[in-house]
Amino acid sequence: MSELRRTPLHASHQRLGARLVEFAGYAMPVQYTSIVEEHRAVRERAGLFDVSHMGQIHLIGPGAVASTERLVTCPVASLGEGRVRYGCLCNEAGGVVDDVTVHRVSAEELFLCVNAANREKDVAWIEAHAGPEARVEDRSDATALIALQGPASEALLSRVCETPLASLRRFRFVDGKVAGVPTRIARTGYTGSDGFELYAPADRAEALWDGLLEGGEAGAPVPAGLGARDTLRLEAALPLYGHELDDDTSPLEARLDRFVKLDAGGFIGAEAIAKRRAAGHPRLLAGFVLEERGVARAGYEIAAQGEGVGVVTSGAPSPTLGKSIGLGYVPPRRAEPGTALEVRIRGRGVKARVVDTPFVRSSG
Amino acid sequence: MADTDIPDDLRYTREDEWTRVDGNRVTVGITDYAQQQLGDIVFVELPEVGKSLEQGDPFGVIESVKAVSDLYAPVSGEVVEVNDSLGESPEVVNADCYGDGWMVVIQVADASALDDLIDPVAYAQHVKERAE
Incomplete structure (x- = not known):
């Protein structure tokens, strides 16, 4: 290596x-x-x-807040100093460039903590779309x-x-x-x-x-x-970029509604996201539990009554629950908790059921 | 890399399976090196008793939290016993891969099929080469 x-x-x-x-x-x-x-x-x-591979991209200057507000789906102007919000960077088509946490350092400084795999893409995107009064600094290394x-x-x-x-x-x-x-x-x-x-x-x-x-x-x-x-x-049903999120997926398909200030608008991708919602999403992210033994892995087909309806984006045995859990995209009518599905594992349909997420609710 | 256990009285494959030969009955499992590489084993899928296998055929699947691996028949023959308890307790393969974590017993028709198995020294060398 x-x-x-x-x-x-x-x-x-x-x-x-x-x-x-x-x-x-x-x-x-x-x-x-x-x-x-x-x-x-x-x-x-x-x-x-150790998650030092993750990136930290700072926006500094009198335009830092306004620039960040344009870049992310979550509200930024209302974010007090020393506070953090989760949101997405979106492209004009409403797909997710990356999912990030936004930190308000001071009146004129914020930083985004970004996925390692997207760091270079994010820096280029942010530099291209930040206003002239915001300096972009990649402090990841x-x-x-x-x-x-x-x-x-x-x-x-x-x-x-x-x-x-x-x-x-x-x-x-x-x-x-x-x-x-x-x-x-x-x-x-x-x-x-x-x-x-x-x-x-x-x-x-x-x-x-x-x-x-x-x-x-x-x-x-x-x-x-x-x-x-x-x-x-x-x-915890937290999305992972490259699995539940990508450049084509709307954050609303990924059920991130509460991190998207759609009513306020004003961020890149807002119009497209609203349009896609109005047109009806062809698929939504659903959490499921396997009702038989096996592990549902990313890329496996999801079926309903023998017919392919979607794909697993993440899956693993849950050490807390003692059964296999997963996330995947299915048509909205199949995404309702209680819906019976199958995951095709090596040619066999293994019974699964849509459940509420998170799978595990932590008290701590 | 932690040390791996390679018992002297077994014979091995380059696919990290061990075999214990008793007459024409060959007990098969995965090695300590294999279970270490896989990590926490969460699922084992084995064939039915009576299934006929050709050497090198995939005969089952073993899954850890992160990975899926095929199991390959080390010899040709008929499956005469299956360790069904691994369905309920796959983690036994991590805890006792050479004992309670055995997987199948294959009855061989032709003892010369055993010639392709490698001895503990050759297997240790094979492990070492990949660890480097």
């Missing part, structure tokens, strides 16, 4: 015996010990993820991102951080120090459990990572890889 890019924590992953795989051009840990064990550790206590996720995250982070965390609510962030490292602490994540995403200078990533892992004898967080990250986000 010598040609792959490495995160600043590459040496730590090797020391920990991680299995590394290619993801978005990076050598990334897919697991350290076991995907299922790492998944359970996050749901029950806490796990630590200089920034490490470590996610501490799970119900014990607050207690564990408090041990190496003087910033009061109990008052830091979901979707807010604050600048502080963690294990002596200047860190932007966001109460966000991609697991469906409580937790934090920690942005720090890349050259201090190891000190931050080690400081968090040492978090005390009584149960340090477990290093967790992309395998567990994927099963966790799937249980």
Whole structure:
């Protein structure tokens, strides 16, 4: 994997015996010990993820807010300093360029946390569409991102951080120090459990990572890889770009309605998204549970009464539920909870049922 | 890479299966290296008793959280026993791949088919080459 890019924590992953795989051009840990064990550790206590491959694109200047408002589906002007919103960058046809979290740093600065695989595309898109009064800076390479996720995250982070965390609510962030490292602490994540995403200078990533892992004898967080990250986000029914979202898919087909300010309009793609909704979406994203043994994997056909009606976009065994779950696109009338479907697995129709999502609702 | 267990008394395939030969009965499973590579095993699909297999035929499927892999018949013959308990507890393959995680017993008609199996030293070399 010598040609792959490495995160600043590459040496730590090797020391920990991680299995590394290619993801978005990076050598990334897919697991350290076991995907299922790492998944359970996050749901029950806490796990630590290196997600430094993700991109951070800043917009700075007097036009930063107005430019970002044009670029993303979520409201930006009303976003207070130290707050975060989830939204999509859309193209003129209403397809999703990327799904991002938008962070309001100050009156004249925001940053978007973006998918690693889309970073170059996003930078080009943002540079092409930001106004003249907004400067675009890709700080991805200089920034490490470590996610501490799970119900014990607050207690564990408090041990190496003087910033009061109990008052830091979901979707807010604050600048502080963690294990002596200047860190932007966001109460966000991609697991469906409580937790934090920690942005720090890349050259201090190891000190931050080690400081968090040492978090005390009584149960340090477990290093967790992309395998567990994927099963966790799937249980929470959080979309993954390239699976549930792509340049052709409307965010409304992906059921992201509450992250799309369609009534206010004013963002690139708004008109097309409204038009596509008015015309009726040919397909909608649905969550399903397999009622027989098997694993529904991305790309498998979804059928109803023997006839192909859609395709699986993500699927995995759910460690929390003990059965297989998945997401896929089907015609709207097949997307209603309770609908009986089949997933074609190696030529056989395996029974599935549409359910409400998220599959797992976390209390933590 | 963690060390992998390669018992001396078994013979192997380059597809990471082990075989235990007892007369004309050949018990088949996947190796420790294979279960480590797959990770958490969540589904095993095996043939019915009575199925006739040619060496190299896919005879079943094993799925981990992340991956799907075919199982290949290490020898030609008839399936005479199937480890049905793996349907309920596929994770046993991770825990005890050379014991309770066995998959099928194949009855061979022609013992010369066993000649294609490799010994533990050759299999260890095969594992090492891929780990590098």
